[in-house]
Amino acid sequence: MTGLLVQDKNVVVPGEIIAEGMDYLPSYGTYRQQDKIRASQLGLLTVDGKVLKIIPLAGRYLPRRNDVVIGKIIDILISGWRLELNSPYTAVLNLKDASFDYIAKGADLSKYFNLEEYVITKIVNVTSQNMIDVSCKGPGLRKLRGGRVIRVSPCKVPRIIGKRGSMVSMIKRATGCQITVGQNGIVWINGEPDKEIIVVEAVNKIQQEAHIQGLTERIQKFLEAKTGMKIEIIEDHTEGGSDYRPEGGSDYRPEGAAEYHSEESP
């Protein structure tokens, strides 16, 4: 028997034979063993032409350059802050990357970012040993005030954002809440308390059902039932965010955010 043994978008488990023969190529999450290609991670199989790869269903966040993440300040250093990123590794926010303002030598750093506070940051550098530098200079990058923070599985982040931000902008329109989804799985929600709860429920529903087809429609129905509003699914460049950036919607976008979006538009 040769060829593909598992259908596209099916769940595969480590060690499972995905394909036999030399017609396919192993990519992320798969490996070749003589003439067989086997899975090395739990996830959904993606067949892209000849290339077989796996979209993980679980796992911790691994930092990548240019990811926008939400971090929690856990320590104040001599010239910067240490952030927790929902990852096995912590990040450092350096003084020079923290603010456009001039911060004098010996200033009390807790006045800028204090312990336990959450900050939207962008990863500027990751070393081979996964030491992370983040920056707070840039459009949309700032300290978070008010609202609530929830943590989700980082693998589900692309589902929560949706294609070109369709999912997150739909939830925003339905609830009127501000939502920022960090690539590391930390989500910030700010709005009316009862609406915030609807967002939390919707995000949890997305997390649980991320691997099942027709997710957007189910979330649309869920939101319609919860809010009593008619909600449309909109997918376009100007309204939504993208798979790789937080700052989903058009509301509360700071100065310069338009540029920030256009570079991502496909």
Add this chain to the structure above:
Amino acid sequence: MSSYTKRFDGRKFDELRPIEAKAGVIKKADGSAYFRIGKTTAYAAVYGPRELYPKFLQDPKQGLLRCNYNMMPFSGAGERVRPGPSRRSKEISLITERALRPVLDLKDFPNAVVDVFVELTETDAGSRCAGICAASIALADAGILMKDLVVAFSVGKVGDQVVVDLDGDEEHFESNSSVDIPIGLIPSTGEITLLQADGRISPEDIRKCIKMAQERAPAVSEILRKALKEKYATE
């Protein structure tokens, strides 16, 4: 040596006890599993990869695997198991780690650790093997890169008969004269990651035991895989 013609629970000599497995039983853990074989029940929870302290334990080349095996005080047959670490549990923690480590790829996680906690709620022989099976499912459930799921069960000799998966009664057959060989395998390659032995046995019989184990391994592997797939079943 007396002859052992029929097994106490009526199984065939190469038949395993009934197995039940489930993934994702501990919601707060990164990965978790339940594994029952006969009257032996194991739970495993995986946390991590996460930061590893004290710092001198860190490996800058790759992540570390750390296992902990524990039998609950009420889990034994009659006698209360004294809680806390013991010589035995420390050994089994170590061999669990060594049985699982060859399939894991932790190169993406330098200086980090993956913690595996195995708890036995009920034991009737084969507890280290049940623990390894549970840990295998839990590690996969945590999304860790691994080339296969390690399977483990015991083989051995009761009286003059080579058997698979000894239960408590067989282990204690004729004042503990039976031979118990816990074995861990990587089904895709047939490699052995765990092999211990307790008792007196000839080289020929050991070969027979290992061959039987290799024949049974794919069936157990299938049960572990099914447990993971059931967690994500659409209906």
